[in-house]
Amino acid sequence: MISSAMTDAAILVPPPMTxxxxxxxxxxxxxxxxxxxxxxxxxxxxxxxxAVLDRRSAATEEKNGVAFMPKILALAVNFGIAPFLFLQVxxxxxxxxxxxxxxxxxxxxxxxxxxxxxxxxISDGAIRTSRRSAVLIPVALLLMGTAFLLTSASTLxxxxxxxxxxxQEPYGLILNTGDATLLPRYLHIILASLAVGGLTMAWRAExxxxxxxxxxEKVLHRRRRGLTWFFHVSLAQIAAGLLFLFTLPGEARxxxxxxxxxxTAALLLALAGLAAALFxxxxxxxxxxxxxxxxxxxxxxxxxxxxxxxxxxxxxxxPAASPSxxxxxxHGQTAALTMFLICAVLIVPVLLWLARVVLRAFRNSPGTxxxxxxxxN
Amino acid sequence: xxxxxxxxxxxxxxxxxxxxSVLHVFIAQxxxxxxxxxxxxxxxxxRQHMPELLLWLERHTRFFLLVTMxxxxxxxxxxxxxxxAVNPGAxxxxxxxxxxxxxxxxxxxxxxxxxxxxxxxxCRLTREGxxxxxxxxxxxLIYAAAGVISLVLINGIITFMLTPGQGPSSGDVWDxxxxxxxxxxxxFRLALSLMLAGMFALFTASRIRDEAVRRxxxxxxxQWIIFPFFLLLAGSAxxxxxxxxxxxxxxxxRTSDIHPFVKTYGWILPAVFLGGVLAFVxxxxxxxxxxxxxxxxxxxLTGSFEWIRETGRRPWIVEGVIYSNGVSVAQAERAGxxxxxxxxxxxxxxxxxxGAGSDTxxxxxxxxxxxxxxxxxLLFAQQCNTCHGLGGPRIDILxxxxxxxxxxxxxxxxxxxxxxxxxxxxxxSQADRDALVVYLKQAEASHRPGPIPGAExxxxxxxxxxx
Numbered sequence: 087m088i089s090s091a092m093t094d095a096a097i098l099v100p101p102p103m104t105x106x107x108x109x110x111x112x113x114x115x116x117x118x119x120x121x122x123x124x125x126x127x128x129x130x131x132x133x134x135x136x137a138v139l140d141r142r143s144a145a146t147e148e149k150n151g152v153a154f155m156p157k158i159l160a161l162a163v164n165f166g167i168a169p170f171l172f173l174q175v176x177x178x179x180x181x182x183x184x185x186x187x188x189x190x191x192x193x194x195x196x197x198x199x200x201x202x203x204x205x206x207x208i209s210d211g212a213i214r215t216s217r218r219s220a221v222l223i224p225v226a227l228l229l230m231g232t233a234f235l236l237t238s239a240s241t242l243x244x245x246x247x248x249x250x251x252x253x254q255e256p257y258g259l260i261l262n263t264g265d266a267t268l269l270p271r272y273l274h275i276i277l278a279s280l281a282v283g284g285l286t287m288a289w290r291a292e293x294x295x296x297x298x299x300x301x302x303e304k305v306l307h308r309r310r311r312g313l314t315w316f317f318h319v320s321l322a323q324i325a326a327g328l329l330f331l332f333t334l335p336g337e338a339r340x341x342x343x344x345x346x347x348x349x350t351a352a353l354l355l356a357l358a359g360l361a362a363a364l365f366x367x368x369x370x371x372x373x374x375x376x377x378x379x380x381x382x383x384x385x386x387x388x389x390x391x392x393x394x395x396x397x398x399x400x401x402x403x404x405p406a407a408s409p410s411x412x413x414x415x416x417h418g419q420t421a422a423l424t425m426f427l428i429c430a431v432l433i434v435p436v437l438l439w440l441a442r443v444v445l446r447a448f449r450n451s452p453g454t455x456x457x458x459x460x461x462x463n
Numbered sequence: 464x465x466x467x468x469x470x471x472x473x474x475x476x477x478x479x480x481x482x483x484s485v486l487h488v489f490i491a492q493x494x495x496x497x498x499x500x501x502x503x504x505x506x507x508x509x510r511q512h513m514p515e516l517l518l519w520l521e522r523h524t525r526f527f528l529l530v531t532m533x534x535x536x537x538x539x540x541x542x543x544x545x546x547x548a549v550n551p552g553a554x555x556x557x558x559x560x561x562x563x564x565x566x567x568x569x570x571x572x573x574x575x576x577x578x579x580x581x582x583x584x585x586c587r588l589t590r591e592g593x594x595x596x597x598x599x600x601x602x603x604l605i606y607a608a609a610g611v612i613s614l615v616l617i618n619g620i621i622t623f624m625l626t627p628g629q630g631p632s633s634g635d636v637w638d639x640x641x642x643x644x645x646x647x648x649x650x651f652r653l654a655l656s657l658m659l660a661g662m663f664a665l666f667t668a669s670r671i672r673d674e675a676v677r678r679x680x681x682x683x684x685x686q687w688i689i690f691p692f693f694l695l696l697a698g699s700a701x702x703x704x705x706x707x708x709x710x711x712x713x714x715x716x717r718t719s720d721i722h723p724f725v726k727t728y729g730w731i732l733p734a735v736f737l738g739g740v741l742a743f744v745x746x747x748x749x750x751x752x753x754x755x756x757x758x759x760x761x762x763x764l765t766g767s768f769e770w771i772r773e774t775g776r777r778p779w780i781v782e783g784v785i786y787s788n789g790v791s792v793a794q795a796e797r798a799g800x801x802x803x804x805x806x807x808x809x810x811x812x813x814x815x816x817x818g819a820g821s822d823t824x825x826x827x828x829x830x831x832x833x834x835x836x837x838x839x840x841l842l843f844a845q846q847c848n849t850c851h852g853l854g855g856p857r858i859d860i861l862x863x864x865x866x867x868x869x870x871x872x873x874x875x876x877x878x879x880x881x882x883x884x885x886x887x888x889x890x891x892s893q894a895d896r897d898a899l900v901v902y903l904k905q906a907e908a909s910h911r912p913g914p915i916p917g918a919e920x921x922x923x924x925x926x927x928x929x930x
Contacts (some may be wrong), residue, residue, distance in 0.1 A: 100465035
């Protein structure tokens with residue numbers, strides 16, 4: 087159904103451009119790469135937050151206890167590029183206006199992540215443990231701010247009816263604060279990060295058990311502590327999820343609550359997964375709990391993509407929507423896609439080889455257990 | 464024109480892209496050349512049994528990682544962020560047509576990240592014998608190869624913008640990718656990358672305590688400036704020769720906006736070479752400040768080249784397809800006959816709200832308009848602000864419009880693109896031109912006290928509610 091507000095706002099939606107490949111291929115690429123990005127962001131943000139909130143259990147006070155964080159950040163930034171690229175192809179005509187409305191904030195994201203990145207290296211290199219932890223506080227704030235701004239951008243693109251605000255405030259300072267879903271969605275991300283941060287804490291403890299001469303009691307306590315964080319935060323996530331659900335526009339909410347079979351089934355699958363992950367965490371089954379959590383995140387990313395499509399569908403269908411602009415160079419796109427897929431296939435064994443030789447070298451080095459959380463002599 | 468505009472009129476929005484881009488290219492090309500430099504220097508140090516040089520290389524690798532992976536990677540994201548905020552129409556065009564080239568580049572960037580982290584974290588382990596040196600070198604080779612392939616991929620897209628070749632006419636993206644300046648630009652950028660690797664090597668080598676090792680590292684770094692310099696010269700000449708005559712003419716003859724950069728390039732190129740020679744000859748006396756100076760010269764070399772390339776492309780972002788203000792050829796033609804609002808939903812909405820356009824009722828959501836957002840301001844932001852600032856640095860439009868009467872300015876806008884061929888045509892009707900003239904003359908007056916000369920001329924033809 088198209089409301090009058092949507093009909094009016096449709097005038098502001100730029101015409102889309104013809105896609106260079108079927109959306110049935112581009113959407114999975116966007117979803118999968120965004121899943122990888124989100125997983126890395128959750129690991130990073132959760133670990134940084136827990137390093138601030140639960141310093142002892144996060145073990146960041148120990149030598150090289152922060153070493154894994156800048157590496158995860160490097161990968162998170164890298165894996166952010168691909169979904170951003172595919173999002174521009176699929177929804178550029180919605181994304182760019184959203185970005186432009188908050189252009190100043192948008193540009194500040196780059197600076198915030200860069201500062202956080204250097205902050206992590208400073209923290210890693212700090213000799214005094216107090217300084218190491220102190221640096222992590224601004225890093226946590228910068229990363230939380232970045233998550234908020236990205237949440238605002240991704241919701242603003244879905245609300246052309248909010249774009250009118252540009253005529254009052256064209257300076258790039260708008261945030262999507264008029265959207266009731268913004269804060270619940272942000273809370274959802276922060277809690278997800280804390281939960282995954284808990285799992286990361288448990289995994290780091292698990293890996294350090296392999297290091298000779300470690301205090302097993304202490305490490306096992308850290309492992310339990312990580313799973314406890316995961317359990318409690320995931321319980322809180324149920325409340326945040328419900329809040330998110332009830333702030334969604336009526337039509338989208340009803341799709342998730344029985345109105346659409348696929349939407350409802352996906353939400354039920356995520357809820358069932360959450361119940362299973364909670365059960366497994368209570369039983370201290372770290373591996374299965376982590377796998378199920380990754381599965382939940384993937385399902386949530388799919389729900390997110392389906393919701394976006396549902397929220398924007400009225401604008402695609404509006405009589406005010408302009409016809410799409412033809413692609414200037416439609417020929418050779420299949421060959422270009424093939425090149426990309428061949429590169430993707432070829433790169434995997436190289437990445438695996440790199441992981442293998444690095445891990446072997448760390449195993450060969452006495453007192454060193456892992457490149458992500460090494461404990462040196 | 465189909466998108467809203469980030470309204471900051473003081474400086475041109477293009478300046479933001481230029482600053483971010485130059486800084487990124489400087490570091491990104493260092494990353495490409497630096498990878499080759501790391502592998503080669505490690506090979507040489509091991510073959511000649513120079514453990515002290517390897518120790519320096521370890522520290523240099525860490526420095527390399529902090530500069531390229533943090534600043535380089537984030538400033539690359541910064542370019543994407545700024546072009547999508549400043550020129551979304553052109554960004555959308557490029558992304559849609561080249562998405563799989565960019566996606567492939569992302570894969571090689573991923574390989575760069577992983578291999579550099581692996582290379583850096585195993586330097587010490589290799590020194591201690593936990594990893595065979597050949598394996599470490601192979602990791603470095605993977606990094607270097609990934610960097611070069613990334614450059615090849617991005618080079619095809621950048622050069623397409625300057626010389627689209629057969630791409631737009633044949634409609635084949637591969638024709639566009641392998642365009643007339645693809646190869647010369649690649650040679651040029653590879654040579655510059657190697658030189659930048661040498662410059663940064665001098666920077667860290669100047670801090671080596673051991674005199675003999677310092678001399679060795681400095682001389683090696685200087686060679687990375689001296690030898691690729693000749694490749695750079697050849698690349699520059701080939702690049703220029705591959706340009707169409709009108710682009711060559713634009714670079715050589717255009718005045719204020721391009722000349723200073725052509726001149727800078729002309730003297731900074733030999734200066735960098737001399738810096739390299741000086742470092743080689745006086746390696747014992749090379750101190751940190753001089754290496755900083757050489758790096759600054761490298762930044763100026765990169766910046767002036769990029770500025771010439773960008774400015775020499777005017778009035779296009781993609782020649783024959785999109786003008787430098789993001790307006791496409793098709794849009795400009797339609798706007799010329801039907802008015803700017805015919806190709807801009809945002810301008811149509813503005814007209815609806817102010818009553819300047821059709822008689823459609825204002826949308827219910829709109830409470831009020833920003834006082835400074837006039838129709839002329841909107842047109843200025845949409846069509847001029849990419850290159851021109853308003854009272855700020857870089858191509859301030861006010862001194863240029865101050866030379867003209869309102870009638871003269873309107874006539875110039877009408878003939879723009881023909882008389883001033885380096886500028887895009889104004890995409891709009893007589894009423895649109897009038898709105899822009901009134902806005903510019905009012906802006907002029909607000910920067911210079913006194914009445915607006917001749918502004919009343921336009922009042923009867925411009926809606927009072929709109930301006």
